[in-house]
Amino acid sequence: MSVRIVPFARKPSACLAFAILSATSALLPASALANEAGECTPGTELHLSAPESSQGSLLLVEVKNAKPLTEVQGEWNARSVPFWQEAGNSGGERGLLGVDLEQSPGKYELKLSGQTANGERISCSASLEIRAGHFATERLHVEKEFVEPNPEQIKRANEERQRLRDIFDRVTPERLWNGKFRVPLDGVTTGGNFGRRRILNGQPGSPHGGVDFPAVAGTPVHAAQRGRVVLAEELFFSGNTVVIDHGLGIYTFYGHLSEIDVKAGDSLESGQVLGKVGATGRVTGPHLHWGLTVERARVNPLQLVKLLGNE
Numbered sequence: 001m002s003v004r005i006v007p008f009a010r011k012p013s014a015c016l017a018f019a020i021l022s023a024t025s026a027l028l029p030a031s032a033l034a035n036e037a038g039e040c041t042p043g044t045e046l047h048l049s050a051p052e053s054s055q056g057s058l059l060l061v062e063v064k065n066a067k068p069l070t071e072v073q074g075e076w077n078a079r080s081v082p083f084w085q086e087a088g089n090s091g092g093e094r095g096l097l098g099v100d101l102e103q104s105p106g107k108y109e110l111k112l113s114g115q116t117a118n119g120e121r122i123s124c125s126a127s128l129e130i131r132a133g134h135f136a137t138e139r140l141h142v143e144k145e146f147v148e149p150n151p152e153q154i155k156r157a158n159e160e161r162q163r164l165r166d167i168f169d170r171v172t173p174e175r176l177w178n179g180k181f182r183v184p185l186d187g188v189t190t191g192g193n194f195g196r197r198r199i200l201n202g203q204p205g206s207p208h209g210g211v212d213f214p215a216v217a218g219t220p221v222h223a224a225q226r227g228r229v230v231l232a233e234e235l236f237f238s239g240n241t242v243v244i245d246h247g248l249g250i251y252t253f254y255g256h257l258s259e260i261d262v263k264a265g266d267s268l269e270s271g272q273v274l275g276k277v278g279a280t281g282r283v284t285g286p287h288l289h290w291g292l293t294v295e296r297a298r299v300n301p302l303q304l305v306k307l308l309g310n311e
């Protein structure tokens with residue numbers, strides 16, 4: 001059976017609006033529907049937060065059936081996509097698709113399978129278009145040692161990069177977060193530089209994998225949601241750094257802190273202070289570098305606040 005993919009509303013009333021859309025999707029005018037079409041077994045609906053996506057973006061996927069769903073799994077871009085059930089979400093299962101900021105543009109197949117509470121198998125598939133992101137290029141001047149590190153510093157930076165990759169590769173099967181994600185600084189809603197291609201002292205650097213929030217040194221930095229601290233130490237490039245595992249492959253990263261107030265293994269509540277804004281590591285001034293990794297994809301963390309900020 002062919003289904004239509006319905007974009008989520010992006011208003012604070014997303015949940016309510018979504019419930020209305022689901023119930024009346026057959027009556028919606030064509031202009032309210034995305035062009036992309038997916039295929040599902042009869043009785044199952046697939047909804048996406050947007051009909052297509054671009055490098056460094058997140059898509060929220062929801063699968064619904066009149067009967068409660070269990071064990072929904074997804075596969076996309078050779079990765080498995082974990083799904084969770086939102087409390088009070090009348091049987092729908094949700095998952096997040098992270099598009100890495102360097103993922104090649106093109107069409108990617110999404111495949112979902114699962115079963116209903118009474119054992120009926122369900123499945124869906126959809127083709128998702130990934131577009132190139134539009135990222136600015138910036139030229140920066142930093143201390144020479146960060147652009148031309150000595151062999152010992154290169155070794156250290158490579159080891160740290162590998163450690164971070166190993167952390168982001170692990171998918172904790174439980175959802176540790178509960179509710180909205182927040183921006184880590186109080187009173188701040190926007191930040192910049194995500195995905196920027198950078199020329200450091202005339203040499204091309206890797207793209208900027210997070211959002212920067214300039215702030216006064218010493219400003220408290222809050223955990224974006226509940227989770228477990230998996231790294232809390234000084235790294236060569238990002239200075240004093242904290243990484244939180246929120247479960248289901250979602251990690252947030254906090255860099256350049258002047259002070260770290262947590263340790264690896266700590267369980268944090270949403271909003272708990274984990275450290276203070278600083279200028280440690282490779283920086284041009286005090287700011288918070290906030291990163292988000294979803295199933296190993298580096299994506300814009302502000303999109304997580306937007307997509308899971310209105311539960």
Ligand SMILES: [Zn+2]
Nearest residue numbers: 210211212289
């Ligand atoms: Zn940064």
